[in-house]
């Protein structure tokens with residue numbers, strides 16, 4: 560049965576939620592589901608903005624048909640060709656064979672890669688800055704390359720001041736009947752998932768995100784309409800400010816993320832002893848066992864906080880496998896501007912510390928403290944002074960920055 564909502568009097572959300580998906584993109588757990596957003600505009604011409612993932616095709620097509628209310632579908636604007644937004648495009652073309660697909664050249668090229676319908680005859684190619692009129696509504700197209708794929712485009716509708724942002728400003732999590740971010744306690748219930756979504760999906764492309772934010776900063780935006788998560792009509796500045804922090808790799812908060820990998824709890828014990836010392840100095844800490852917590856959550860926490868401590872046992876003469884996976888993920892997501900410290904463990908051939916520092920060395924403006932700790936099997940009483948020194952050095956950074 561159809562299930563859609565009005566964004567404005569003439570704009571409808573016709574997307575759908577998926578709560579059965581275990582791993583988004585095969586990588587990121589989505590325990591609270593995910594929404595795939597599509598929007599339908601009723602003007603002199605009807606315009607659909609993007610389609611949805613194949614998993615929710617049935618309700619999506621019911622939504623489109625019902626929201627069209629007997630009208631013909633004139634245009635489909637495609638912002639992003641990743642299949643979570645385009646897998647139902649062929650189904651749409653079959654149902655509405657006269658629809659004109661509005662997209663940029665790169666999108667048309669990708670459409671040919673994914674599909675076998677006659678893309679050239681169905682598309683109207685648009686360029687950055689070009690305008691499109693559907694009747695009362697006039698829209699402008701803005702390219703947003705690498706937010707999150709190279710073909711990504713946004714559309715600004717100057718009539719209702721809606722910005723269709725593709726993956727930007729999205730979040731993990733199903734909508735659960737809500738459509739607008741102000742209908743939920745976003746900061747309490749969704750901000751962590753929005754950060755995890757940003758850091759893992761778009762985090763690598765901060766420069767490109769900043770470029771797009773600059774482009775749209777001159778626009779008067781009343782609605783942010785992303786492809787996942789809620790529509791924003793209040794507190795847009797607050798959410799844009801979050802994006803400014805994430806995209807410029809500036810921490811949102813002062814605090815220390817302690818990520819550890821420990822086979823027999825000895826490395827974990829050292830991490831706990833450090834956390835106690837930091838808390839005693841009034842420094843917020845969050846701890847993750849990287850063997851238990853998915854890398855996407857730890858990556859997101861590192862985007863949130865100012866400091867990072869990595870503690871890992873040595874394993875097969877390298878970094879413990881789960882720490883190695885997390886760390887390579889973190890480096891791949893381009894983390895910058897952090898202060899870090901390293902704790903290593905090894906019963907016979909210590910090497911994880913050196914290797915973790917090498918990984919961190921690939922990151923821009925990540926300072927690795929000289930204060931370090933090397934454990935041979937288990938932390939000893941006489942080594943507590945080294946943890947004291949590490950806690951001091953981390954705390955000094957806090958004082959200096961405040």
Ligand code: FEO
Nearest residue numbers: 641643707726786
């Ligand atoms: Fe939600 Fe990049 O797709």
